[in-house]
Amino acid sequence: MKISVIGCGYLGAVHAAAMAKLGHDVVGVDTDPAKIARLAAGEAPFFEPGLPxxxxxxxxxxxxxxxxxxxxxxxxxxxxxxVGTPQLPGADGADLTYVHGAFDALAPVAASGSLIVGKSTVPVGTAAELAERLAAAGSEALLAWNPEFLREGFAVADTLTPDRLVYGVSDERAAELLDAVYSAILTRGAPRIVTDFATAELVKTAANAFLATKISFINAMAEIAEVTGADVTTLADAIGHDARIGRRFLNAGIGFGGGCLPKDIRAFTARAEEIGRAESVAFLRQVDAINLRRRERVVELALELLGGSVFERRIAVLGLTFKPNSDDVRDSPALDVAERLNGLGAAVVATDPEGIENARARHPQLAYAPDASDALRGAELAVLVTEWGEYRSLDPVATGGLMSTARIIDGRNALEPAAWRAAGFEYRGLGR
Structure with missing residues (x-):
């Protein structure tokens, strides 16, 4: 089939490349000439395993x-x-400027009977409004909403072998066209859910809200564990055996970040307020607050370990991206911690396998090191805040040999406390 992808950022570039892999004839469209030039040369403008x-x-x-x-x-x-739906400046709602711009540009171009498919994460009710917008522009294109469920670091696999396909449609022909697009995926047995616009929009926002709630729940338990002497990791193992709960995403630590989860739960809350159901998702305010508190807790631990002041104390921050296998530093808890410590006068030296340049663009005042050894050398404290494999596998004895004093905060509970303490480290985890 002939397919276009409007918006070639993280979602669009991956989707366009995956559709070509499925055998379709694909054109990707974006307003950024530099990005388009790199993509046209077969280069990924961001780090995503398998995409190049x-x-x-x-x-x-x-x-x-x-x-x-x-x-x-x-x-x-x-x-x-x-296209992207960032958080509105100074507000919690989603900025639909790029979505409206894309639809306005497509309206005179899309042929009668062609299908426009929204993949962007939008507030519930947006698709119905866009259908009216298309009609008012005289477009005879069909509309569908087909939310994405990509995990950064696994986006290629999640697109080519998704765990479900959701179609929000108001016309049977729209579902038939989507079936044709995804025929190879459907043949392999991917579940297919056909529903209305509103439900399709809510599937994405509800999934993100549930995931964020699960993460913040275990971090709330970590807060209790820290003052009672309990171990949140063992707690998570124990309750994770309950099939109704499950162990996945019950890892306490510094919390979630990135360009999706934080802004999506805020936008969901804002939309609920607009439709008069603020009380239905009021708990998401606490989910967000718990998440942000964990960043502050890491700073508090740094102050405790360094005797009440971090001023001019060399601190190695291991990780800048919001998760491993990504170069994304948007709303990154790791970068936030580095900036907070720097703001208190610490001599922060931060490192990351992929995120340094993106972090430097946002916070040029921080000092950056090319690798963990350079960051750790002479440090009085190490703070692990992104659980890259190379940080999880650090040798505690060798690490201690690089540092001036052996202290570490494990912001992701990714290390084995006993091994680090045996190597002479003063170790602090979150909820451990």
């Missing part, structure tokens, strides 16, 4: 191309809209 190979394969095969000219999408049978 997928891009090169698509471009070299001729099935994948990129442009800044939306008119080149005119022949597409299906148009995927994958």
């Amino acid at each position: 190979d997928l891009l090169r394969e698509g471009v070299e095969s001729g099935r994948l191309r990129f442009t800044v000219d939306i008119s080149e999408a005119a022949e597409a049978e299906v148009h995927f809209v994958a």
Whole structure:
């Protein structure tokens, strides 16, 4: 099929490359010429495992191309809209500027009977409004909402082998076109859920809200554990054996971040207030507050370990991205901790395998080291805040040999406390 993908950021670039892998003829459209030039050369403009190979394969095969000219999408049978929905400046709601811009640009281009598919995460009710917007513009294109469920670091696999496909449609023909797009995936047995616009929109926001709640729940238990002497990791293991609860995402630590979860739960709360159901998701305010408290707790532990002041004390911060296998530092708890410590006068030296340049663009005042050894050398305290494999596998004896004093805060509970204490470290975890 002929497919266009409007918006070639994280979601759009991965989706475009994956659709070409499935055999479709794909054109990606974006307003950023520099980004388009890199993608057209088969280069990923951000770090995502597996994406560079997928891009090169698509471009070299001729099935994948990129442009800044939306008119080149005119022949597409299906148009995927994958633009960002950031948090509004100074508010909790979602900024739909890019979504509206994409639909306004597509309206005169999309052929009658073609399908426009929203993939962006939007407040419930947005699709219905966009259907009216298309009609008012005289467009005869169909509309569907097909939310994404990508995990950064696993986005390629999540697109090619999703755990479910959700179609929000108001027309049977829209579902048929999506079936044609995803035929190879459906043949492999992926579950397919066909529903209305509102439910499809809520599937994404509800999933993120539930995940955020689960993470904040175990972090709330960590707060209790810290003052009672309990161990939150053992607690999570024990309750995780209950099939009704499950062990996944019950890892206490510094909390969640990134470009999706924090802004999506805030936007969900804001939308609930708009429709008169603020009380239904009022608990998400506490979910957000618990999450932010964990960052402050790491700073408190640093102050405790360094005798009440971090001023001019060298602290190695291991990790800058919000999670491993990504270069994304948006709303990163790790970068936030580094900045907070720096703000208290600490001599912070931060490092990350992939996130240094993105972090430097946001916080040029921080000192950065190319690797963990350079960051740790001479440090009085190490703070592990992103659980990259290379940090999880650090040798405690060798690490202690690099530092001036052997102190470590395990902000992800990713290390074995006994091994680090045996090596002479003063070890602090969260809720341990």
